[in-house]
Amino acid sequence: MKRYILNSFIAAAILFTAACKPEIETPAGSTAGQANFSKYIAVGNSLTSGYADGGLYLEGQKVAYPNLIAAKMATVGGGAFTSPFFTEEHSNGSGYLALTALVNGTPTLTPVADKLAYRDAAKHLDKYSGEVQNLGIPGMRLDLSFDPTLTFSAANPFFERLLADAQVGKTNYFQFIQGRNHTFFSLWLGNNDVLGYALNGAVAVTGDPTTTLTDKVTFASLYTNMLNVLTANGQKGIVATIPDVTAIPYFNTVTVPALLAAAKAINPAATAVYIQTGTGTVRAATSEDLIRLPFQSAGLFGQGTIPYGLHPLNPIANNWVLDKDEVIKIKDYVNSYNSSIKSLATSKGLAIADTYDYFNQVKTGLNIQGVGINAAFISGGAFSLDGIHLTPRGNAVIANVFIEAINSKYGATIPTVDITQYRGVKFPN
Amino acid sequence: MKKILLSVLLSAPLWVLGQGFQVNLQGQKQIGMAGAGSALALDEASVFYNPGAVTFLEKNSVSAGVNPLLFKSAFKQSGSDITENVKNKIAPPFEFYAVWGPKSNKWKLGLGVYTPFGGLVDWGDNWSGRYALTSLNLKAIYFQPTLSIKITDRIGIGAGFVYNHGEVNLQRALPVNFPDGHSGHATLEGTGKGYGWNAGLYIKTLSNISFALVHKSKVVTKLDNGSAGFDVPKSLTGAFPAGNTFNAELPLPATTSLGVGIPLSQSTTLAFDASWVQWHVYQDLTFNYAQPVNGSSQTKSARNYRDGSSFKLGINHQASEKLALRAGVGYAFSPVQDGYVTPEAPDADRYILSAGLGYTPTSHFEVNASFFFEDVKSRKQKNIETGLDGTFKTLVYAPGISLTYKW
Numbered sequence: 051m052k053r054y055i056l057n058s059f060i061a062a063a064i065l066f067t068a069a070c071k072p073e074i075e076t077p078a079g080s081t082a083g084q085a086n087f088s089k090y091i092a093v094g095n096s097l098t099s100g101y102a103d104g105g106l107y108l109e110g111q112k113v114a115y116p117n118l119i120a121a122k123m124a125t126v127g128g129g130a131f132t133s134p135f136f137t138e139e140h141s142n143g144s145g146y147l148a149l150t151a152l153v154n155g156t157p158t159l160t161p162v163a164d165k166l167a168y169r170d171a172a173k174h175l176d177k178y179s180g181e182v183q184n185l186g187i188p189g190m191r192l193d194l195s196f197d198p199t200l201t202f203s204a205a206n207p208f209f210e211r212l213l214a215d216a217q218v219g220k221t222n223y224f225q226f227i228q229g230r231n232h233t234f235f236s237l238w239l240g241n242n243d244v245l246g247y248a249l250n251g252a253v254a255v256t257g258d259p260t261t262t263l264t265d266k267v268t269f270a271s272l273y274t275n276m277l278n279v280l281t282a283n284g285q286k287g288i289v290a291t292i293p294d295v296t297a298i299p300y301f302n303t304v305t306v307p308a309l310l311a312a313a314k315a316i317n318p319a320a321t322a323v324y325i326q327t328g329t330g331t332v333r334a335a336t337s338e339d340l341i342r343l344p345f346q347s348a349g350l351f352g353q354g355t356i357p358y359g360l361h362p363l364n365p366i367a368n369n370w371v372l373d374k375d376e377v378i379k380i381k382d383y384v385n386s387y388n389s390s391i392k393s394l395a396t397s398k399g400l401a402i403a404d405t406y407d408y409f410n411q412v413k414t415g416l417n418i419q420g421v422g423i424n425a426a427f428i429s430g431g432a433f434s435l436d437g438i439h440l441t442p443r444g445n446a447v448i449a450n451v452f453i454e455a456i457n458s459k460y461g462a463t464i465p466t467v468d469i470t471q472y473r474g475v476k477f478p479n
Numbered sequence: 480m481k482k483i484l485l486s487v488l489l490s491a492p493l494w495v496l497g498q499g500f501q502v503n504l505q506g507q508k509q510i511g512m513a514g515a516g517s518a519l520a521l522d523e524a525s526v527f528y529n530p531g532a533v534t535f536l537e538k539n540s541v542s543a544g545v546n547p548l549l550f551k552s553a554f555k556q557s558g559s560d561i562t563e564n565v566k567n568k569i570a571p572p573f574e575f576y577a578v579w580g581p582k583s584n585k586w587k588l589g590l591g592v593y594t595p596f597g598g599l600v601d602w603g604d605n606w607s608g609r610y611a612l613t614s615l616n617l618k619a620i621y622f623q624p625t626l627s628i629k630i631t632d633r634i635g636i637g638a639g640f641v642y643n644h645g646e647v648n649l650q651r652a653l654p655v656n657f658p659d660g661h662s663g664h665a666t667l668e669g670t671g672k673g674y675g676w677n678a679g680l681y682i683k684t685l686s687n688i689s690f691a692l693v694h695k696s697k698v699v700t701k702l703d704n705g706s707a708g709f710d711v712p713k714s715l716t717g718a719f720p721a722g723n724t725f726n727a728e729l730p731l732p733a734t735t736s737l738g739v740g741i742p743l744s745q746s747t748t749l750a751f752d753a754s755w756v757q758w759h760v761y762q763d764l765t766f767n768y769a770q771p772v773n774g775s776s777q778t779k780s781a782r783n784y785r786d787g788s789s790f791k792l793g794i795n796h797q798a799s800e801k802l803a804l805r806a807g808v809g810y811a812f813s814p815v816q817d818g819y820v821t822p823e824a825p826d827a828d829r830y831i832l833s834a835g836l837g838y839t840p841t842s843h844f845e846v847n848a849s850f851f852f853e854d855v856k857s858r859k860q861k862n863i864e865t866g867l868d869g870t871f872k873t874l875v876y877a878p879g880i881s882l883t884y885k886w
Contacts, residue, residue: 072553072872074562074857125560152714417866419556420610421654431654454558466558468607473656477712
């Protein structure tokens with residue numbers, strides 16, 4: 051009898067144990083707050099589209115920050131979110147760069163050439179018809195959104211693929227995003243208004259509108275027009291500031307000290323790296339002058355009878371370099387754009403994702419949920435292999451910056467994204 | 480005495496902890512009383528609870544017991560709507576004791592083998608904190624030969640030498656990705672040893688109220704030549720060399736306990752224990768590698784534990800000649816400071832509840848059973864080192880049973 055009691059006691063204890071899980075309450079509950087997420091549209095450029103590793107491809111599209119946000123919005127009344135995904139057969143889209151070797155820290159990047167989505171020799175991409183809510187278009191600029199010539203809709207293959215044949219060359223982005231009956235929007239646009247110029251070494255190419263710097267006053271005025279249309283029916287939304295483009299790996303991987311060290315390893319007599327500045331002056335470079343990432347694999351440095359970049363008579367050409375003064379100029383434009391963005395958004399009562407501020411923290415380095423993230427090329431985890439766009443992990447981190455800003459502005463409780471479920475750069479095995 | 484106890488109680492918030500990796504399951508009778516009982520010469524488990532009381536045991540005995548322990552921890556990332564739980568894994572804290580001495584002599588010998596520290600948490604390879612930790616399996620097995628001597632009919636002292644056999648297996652994911660997207664993984668595994676001692680004083684007053692003062696020393700456990708395995712993409716094996724080894728030191732803290740035993744009646748006894756656990760020895764968890772890992776020969780994680788404390792009150796009631804009933808309550812203050820809570824020890828202040836019973840069918844045999852429950856308070860934390868940000872909540876269940884042979 052006593053043994054029976056004892057056995058029951060133990061059996062009861064084990065059953066009890068199996069049943070009792072610890073619970074963690076969420077005080078705020080589940081709510082959209084003052085916002086309505088039933089139809090969310092994302093307006094923007096390559097970052098919004100999910101462009102990564104120098105291309106637009108399906109894996110990147112699926113983890114674009116608006117798609118991650120939309121998936122989480124679903125728990126607080128968000129509706130379906132459609133994106134112009136490439137098909138599985140053509141999942142590599144425009145093609146992209148893969149890291150195929152890493153020897154002593156020197157990467158080999160190889161273009162992926164299979165499963166591409168080009169439909170003709172002129173490199174037009176597979177068309178996508180049907181409802182689209184991720185409206186991000188790689189290369190889109192604020193000024194070109196209002197392209198009066200309407201030609202950019204034909205010139206940009208990522209835009210062209212979203213248009214019916216009859217519309218190609220007959221519309222611009224500002225018209226394209228309208229009439230979509232959205233209830234909520236995000237707007238992260240304007241990066242290319244300064245980045246296009248910076249990526250070309252601060253050289254505006256005549257006849258190429260993607261390399262110009264948008265005038266500050268024009269920027270504010272066009273941004274106003276954009277917001278007026280997006281909030282025409284009182285919709286709520288979020289805008290994002292423009293990151294300091296000089297802080298990305300594209301401009302911070304090939305550094306002047308690293309070049310000089312490499313030169314000295316071959317010729318100890320090397321004393322300086324020479325550059326041609328934006329004003330045409332030739333001078334010794336300092337660590338304040340930034341060299342573009344592709345210079346690493348351009349095969350120019352130290353070549354020739356007068357070694358390239360190591361002699362005042364054969365300096366690194368202006369378009370490879372953001373010299374100190376160009377950096378200052380670019381930072382000034384970014385700051386001006388951002389102050390316009392913030393004051394316009396504030397006057398319209400919109401949430402602001404301060405990605406400018408956030409990427410400055412990334413540059414210093416942060417630890418998020420056990421993952422160290424910084425702006426280093428390849429190893430930093432946030433930036434993809436083009437040194438400009440984000441990895442899936444970087445997209446997840448930025449999605450949370452948006453989500454937290456939306457929640458805080460509108461009293462919503464969109465759950466955050468678990469960034470640990472998203473990868474950084476893939477390393478060759 | 481009351482004054483001392485009072486000052487101990489008042490100063491408690493300044494101390495800390497209680498727990499961390501400490502496992503307070505060393506004797507079924509005491510477990511049934513929430514872990515109190517250092518001032519009672521209850522049974523052979525006094526080898527652990529108070530070597531000074533061992534000599535007052537009436538019989539020689541051997542006993543063995545086990546307390547299958549289920550550590551159920553949950554985590555919710557800040558801002559997330561997903562609660563993640565550790566896997567159901569049962570840790571087996573156990574205890575073995577033997578006590579022998581010539582009858583009506585002044586001394587007794589004792590041997591204890593028990594598990595005073597340990598941890599078994601497995602969060603799985605896919606949880607949101609996996610870059611901080613995926614699993615920890617830590618075991619410390621103490622071997623303690625003991626001598627206990629009666630100084631007078633009412634005062635006993637005892638001391639034992641402690642040898643610790645320690646085992647650790649610590650795993651986490653690494654935020655580097657293979658071509659198929661899956662993460663790298665680190666496994667640190669090793670065994671080690673350490674030495675210490677355990678000494679106690681037992682005083683039985685004329686009113687039969689008994690007192691205990693016990694000190695268990697710190698045991699610095701050294702792990703030498705543990706294996707440091709890193710599963711990373713081949714292009715990174717230069718930074719994460721294969722066949723690497725590590726050395727580390729895990730300091731297990733000293734505990735000082737004051738105990739009181741109060742007989743309420745012929746059949747009922749009250750026990751109270753206050754313990755001060757000197758966790759300040761655990762300042763960092765440092766692994767020194769034989770070959771550099773990702774450019775550094777050492778990884779050092781600050782732990783910055785404070786001292787901790789616990790207070791336990793238990794009651795033992797002899798319901799009949801053969802049946803004893805026990806119950807206890809307790810409270811422990813965590814040694815883990817804000818900013819240092821980790822998934823390997825998601826610690827917080829905790830409540831303790833326990834119950835137990837003992838059955839003595841013959842004068843030689845005894846069976847004791849206990850059920851031990853801890854409610855570790857919910858704690859929202861952002862770890863300073865890893866940035867892991869969320870709320871931990873833990874419940875601990877440990878049923879236990881032991882068999883004793885006495886002669």
